[in-house]
Structure formats: structure tokens, C-alpha cells
Amino acid sequence: MKLFWKDQVSLLLFYLLQMLLVPVLYWLAGEHRPIAIVLYGMALSSVILLLYLGFRYVKHYRLFARLSSPVPMVEYHSIPLGDAPLPEAVYEHLQIIERKYQEQLNMHVSRMDQHIVFINRWVHQMKTPLSVIQLTLPELEEEVASSIQEELERLRKGLEMVIYTSRLDRFEDDFQVEVLLLRKAVNEAVSENRRLFIRRGVQVDIQVDEEIFVYSDAKWLRFMLTQILTNAVNYTSGTGKTVTVSSTQIGTDTVLNITDQGIGISPEDLRRVFNPYFTGERGRQYHESTGMGLYLVREICNRLGHKVELHSRPGEGTTLRLTFRGNLVQALGPNTDRNKQT
């Protein structure tokens, strides 16, 4: 309504001017018409104006209502704005814009899909040469071989990160939450990364209860643990240090703590470590960092409904805390056996 009046302000002013024009003309011409008849004429004319305004308001009601609604509606094309020329023109115009926008959007979506498919294919293609290198290794001198092995593992991890990053865009098609034995998941992740621990001379201490089950996706959890452990080891310098993986129960939640004795993270960096591409001062010192690891961990946690926090004191180390919702220790007692069999 307000917009409607705003739109008509110029007309009203124009009309007012005209209303004054007639009495002024009479007065200048020296005709002394009774004031009553002049006022009557003005009133009559005003009624016609009001009728016009009313008619116009009815005809354009939907257009004005739409334009003054605080949240623009997305489906312009589905609801006509009325049959007066102006609303029709606006409606058609919006439809054209909408169609163009849809076309562009579809183009980008299909281009992104293509890109994901390409990346997936490419990563898989790269795995065959990696296998060939892996299999050629034993024939080489031991010292050279171990150095190549190290690089090979970095390549493998890099490829894994690429594929998991691209999978993240299609997360909905690619996850399956199940009941997992937390201890087993941790053991596997640690064992898979054991060469990294050995190379850095970092020890690992796993204090996770055998009986703890959590709801999660095995594949994504394994990927997250690899990222977290890699970080923990990379930021722990000096041999004889230990990375501790422990679990606690807080209420019905299961909390997994991964603590390193590394250099820690400064408070000003702590807020930003989950940002993509953030490497920070430490990351630049330890050149392996791409800044994507923790970002991916947080994204995956968000999607799986886990909580991730980071606590750190510079010089004393860092604890990454994963919280799994719900307590499954008692609830799944009988299933323990079933899981062991399969």
C-alpha cells in the first residue's frame, strides 16, 4: 500500500495543481462564479480520481504486494502478477531473467559434475603408475627405496585428499552411517600411517576402550583420522614424543581426544585453523601443509553430525577433540558378538 501511494505521489501533485488552476482561471477572467459550484466541481473530479486510483490499485495489487514483500520470492515465474499491461510486462521480463539464470545455473552444475567425474577418473588413473612404482621399489637399493617410499606415500595421501575433497560436494550420495567399533577404527588409521610415525620417531599411545561403539561412516572417519594424525605427527618435532589417542564419555556422548606434544597453535591462529587454505605461521615452517586437512575434517564433521574442537597452548601441544553423539556402550551389548563375527 505504501509503495502504491509513493508511486502515485506525482499524479496527486499534478492533480492538485490542476485543481488550483480552474479557480485561478475564473478569478483572472473576472467571472464571479459562486464558490459552492467551484467546490462541487472539485469534489466531483476528486471522486473520479479516487475511482481511478481504486481501479488501478485493484489491478496492480499483486505487483505492489510482491514488490513490497521483504523477502523476494524465487518462483516469480509460477505466479502471474495480474493482467494489466505493467504487471504483465514485469512478469514476462522476470520470466526471461529467470530462464537465463536457470540456463546458466544448469550449465555450471553440469560443468561441476563433469569436473568431479574427471577428477575421480584422473585420481584413479594415477593409482596405476603409483602401483608400478610401489612394485618396482623392492628392486632398488634400500636407502633410495625408503626415500621414494616416503614420496610415494605423500603422493598417495595427496590423491586421497583430492578425491575426498571432490566427494564432499556429493556427500549425500556417498555416506553410510553405521555402528563402528571406535578402537578398531583408530587402530586401523594409526597402523595405516605407521610409516609416518616411524620416520618421525613419534610414538603413539592408544587409550581407547575396546567396548566403545559410535555412529559414524567408516570411510569418512578413517579419512578424518588420517588427516588428524598426520597433523599431529607433522607438528610434533623431535623424537621420543608421543601422540596420545584417548576416549572419554561425557554424558551420553563419546569424546575422542588426539593429543600431540608439538609446538602448539597460537591463540590468534586457533580461530582460523578450520578455514580452507589456512596454513598459518607453523604451516609455512612445515612445508607439507596445504591448509585443507582441518577444513575437510570440520566439513565432514558437520555433515556426519560430529563436533570438532581444537585446544592448544603454544609450546605444550594441541588436542583435537571429536565428539560423537549418543552413548552406544550399553545399548549395543548383544551386537558386540555379531560385529566380531562379520
Added chain:
Amino acid sequence: METILIIEDDAKLAGLLGAYLSKYDFNTILVQDFNSVLETFKECSADLVLLDVNLPRYDGFYWCRQIRKTSICPILFISARDSGMDQVMALENGGDDYITKPFHYEVVLAKIRSHLRRAYGSYAQTQEERTLHSGGLTLYPERYVIQIAGQSADLTQKEAILLEALMLKEGRVVTRERLLDLMWEDQHFIDDNTLNVYITRVRKKLKDLGLEDLVETVRGAGYRLSISSEAT
């Protein structure tokens, strides 16, 4: 001697696998023409098939179904794809196991052995126990026993692993990292000190058999087993 058919379109990878398996007394055949995989399979009457998923013309799943129509021999998939879905597909199309790239020789060998044992139980019984010989020294890695000139000594599992690694590379250096990697257990990190202890124990057992200074320490690198002629 079992025949293993390798269906893998990367010639280098297929060649490496073939060469490695030949060393372990397998008769390996590589598919050359990917239009007539089935014919090759029938001709060579393979006991076990290693099958890649991505192949020219038809994929591995297709060939697996074709082979299954005529044979129940073990089929192990080797693929770069690691999603759960692909593994399910492989098994549902008649595969027996799934190995993801990149892999280690040991994994492939172990899986081949295990499937052969299962499929042709009789082979397993006649199959000789794995032994390693170096000079006069004989290691039975599955029984944790070492023998020389009629004398024998029992080892622990870790000591056996250690000695096997050293004997396989006899005369060459085995790095500490490699040994730590082999001896890693699920949750136990084995540190340098522990490794030293194991090495000392192995040395002592060898000494008890009258063999001294077989295991050399190579400073900053690792260990080397050098069996001189006097040991034999």
C-alpha cells in the same frame, strides 16, 4: 605349479606382477588381447585370476561374469577404485576378493595363497612349508625355527620376522625404518630401543648356534646380514 591369469591392461604393472609371482613358483600368464579374454582363460585353464576393473572394451565385472559361467576358480579383483560400492559390485559379480591400488607384493601374494588354499585344499597339504636358505642357515618363518648343521633354535615371532627380512636381503642393508615397519603391531609402537633389544636377542641365538657377528650394524642406516663362507 598353479597357473595364474593376470588380466590387467597396464603392461608394466602386469609384467611386474607376473615376474614377482613367477619367483614364487607360479605359472603366470598375461592377457594380451583384451577382446578374447575368455578364450585365453579357457586355453590356459588358470587356477586363479587377477582381474583389473578398468579394462578396454568390457570392464572387469563383465569378464568376471563370463568366467563364472564356466569356472569357479578364485577371482581376485585389483582396482584403483576404493569405494564400498565397487567392492560390493566385484563380489556380486562373482569375485572372491578385492585389492585396491597401490598395493604391496606381500598383500597380493598372501591373498593368492589363501585363496588357493581354500579352493584347492589338496594343494595346500602337498605344498611345502616356506623356507629360507642362506649359507648353511635355514629359517622356517612359519614355525619360528632356525637351523644350522643339524642344530636348531626356537625364535619368537618378532625375531623370526626380523631374521626373515635380513635373510631376504642378505648382504645388503635393511633400514631400521623397514624393520620397524615390519614389526609394527596394531597399537604398539616399537621404538629404536626395542629394536635394539630384538637385534641383541637374535645375535645371541645365532651365537648359541655357533654363528658370531652375522648381523652387522650399519651406522645411521640399519642392519646387514653377512654370511661369510666360514659359516657354511
